Amino acid sequence: MSDLDQFRSETRAWLEANCPPEMREPVRDDADVYWGGRKATFKNDAQKAWFEACRDKGYTVPAWPTEYGGAGLSPAEAKVLREEMSRINARSPLSSFGIWMLGPALLQFGTEQQKLKYLNEIARGEIRWCQGYSEPGSGSDLVSLQTYGEDKGDHWIVNGQKIWTSYADKADWIFCLVRTDKNDKYRGITFMLFDMETPGVSTKPILLISGNSPFCETFFDDVEVPKQYGDGIPAQVGEVNRGWDVAKYLLGHEREMISGADGGDRTAAIGATLTRAAGAPLDPVLRAELAMFDVDALAYAAMGEKFLDEVKVGKAHPAQPNMMKYAGTELNKRRHELIMAAGGSAALEWDSSESSEGAKPRAWLRTKANSIEGGTSEVMLNVIAKRILELPGA
């Protein structure tokens, strides 16, 4: 048996022993997702047991080095773990912006002390992070952001407003883009980390069309951010005024995450499931649409696998996450249009026990954000045109 086969059989046995049956059910609502953090609560014992087993094994962040709370798995081992988890439909033990976004940026740009502190906190689900990028006047044109940090020697005084800050009201800390030089658009932004309980930080939830309120307006009113925490840990990632490099790098990971490249629900075929659920043969034209969708979904699943394989060995075009995000999110929107169409009037139920709290229409509406959050589809196409196709003036 090869080392990898050995690893697969060990992983299979470990999952069998540690992943409770409840954690192999599809995620139905937000409470089924464990986000960690100071304010976190578990929905049930199974969720807690599964999270703790993974945390202790380093499986909340399997590919991170062990000194930062990961399991230090090689790319091939991480792929095996992903395959084995998806085989039993295991839920992700911990979801977090720390894992998907800040972590990769720290691994690339952080000081050793920052990595030791923040990555371990993220891996153990102790601190929940939110992302302070967008502002009312700066969405797609993010680099025009205005939130300003005035240099006061050993600290900054930050003033301004962020918007669409996902889970700002539930997060413990924020990674935040702050202008520190008004005279340099690109080299005048600092990537700051600070506690959401710092005086002067306030949040105001925004209700979405899905009826849920996962994001907020975030206000900074004379917020004092020290330049160093404790034993000389800088409050910024990368250099002062060079936060745009970190911000862009992080966006690559965010886009990769939103793209659904790692498989699961987002890339599965749906025709058979929807037809079975309908209980009767579907309209032949709808069936044809489902078949065309399944072709695209299964092809995209292969793309996701290829993309991740290539990323691991540095073969992927650096701008490829933009293509993945574009294709993956447009596909996911189509998926939910078809789920609604196949569900008919039953998929419209917003408030009823049958519909498990409007899961279908809420999920459908939520997917409309996929091609907006983390950079819109139009912006992704702009980036592909410029960086991959190298078209003029893009």
Added chain:
Amino acid sequence: MPLYHDDDQAMLADTAAQFMGEEGAIAKQLRHWRDKGCKDGFGHALWKQMAEMGFTGILVPEADGGLGMGHVEAGIVLEEIGRNLTPSPFLTSSVMAATALGQGGDDLRARYLPGLLAGDSVFAVAIDEGAKHNPDRIACKAEKSGNGFRLNGKKDFVVQGASADMIVVAARTSGSETDAEGITLFAVPRDAAGMGHNSVRLVDSSMASHITFENVELDGDAVIGEVDGGRAVLNRVLDAGRVGAAAEGVGVARGSMDMTVDYLKQRKQFGKLIGEFQALQHRAAHLYSEVEIARAAVIKAQQLLDAGAENASLMASVAKAKAGKAAGLAVKEGVQMHGGIGMTDEYDIGLYMKRDRALAEFMGDVYYHAGRVAEMSGY
């Protein structure tokens, strides 16, 4: 196995790209033979050269004198064939017929494989009996006759049919037209008495034949695999053909896309390069995304086929359908974005459109394969 080419495969890709870009180029092959009205639609000298490169025996086991490689490698050659619109009997001979012969006995392999390896022989595969791909319906009949069989019926649009030295024919030896079982595959030599060809030139300048069989006598040695048990062999041949055609389709898509993106960087209107217009940039970027995804689906299908995986046939249909979608988009956008010049015979972009149309039908189009994906998934 990671979903990208390993070092050996990457080297083969370089070799194939260079060879096809030089020897198989549009001006040298497709236009040359088309303008001559060549009866075969391809050049035998190039086929010989492909043999010297080892390409013709890429799927033939080493024990039989071939390279013993897999569908990933065959696909590498096919992608370059697609990019350069190189007319050749590679797909029908070295991929489909070679797959069939791989299931044949020692005598059959000894009789036909040396010619393939040397680039002296051309093979075709005759399955369909109508204008749309439908391997579930086979009426062409082979009845027992002495020690062999007597073949009657017809086959339509057999690519390279009239040029072929041997044609793999799927015929019915028992049951009725649409039965899954009762199929037998035969290796029919070109000089078989009673076989008639009506050869037609298709839109892409390739040649296809309507073949009639009138009491064609075949000896028992002509049977590939088991009598009445040919469906399993046929399915292998079909999957090889689907995945192969999909790889060529990705090549057509990439060739067309590259040419178009280049054009966007050269043509000026309204005082600007037309590639500066966002309306075109977004469409080109969307096209890129579709072509990349099709390519991933094709490599996945090739790897599954090489591994003999259970879901290989499903993925073969996904690959053929997705490659068809991507190539169809690439050629349509290609002609449109070239404006008036895209409509001219002198310019190559239209040749991509024509090849895509023919390749779309070959071994089943997008609709056929999407339908098959639905059926195999259980709806």
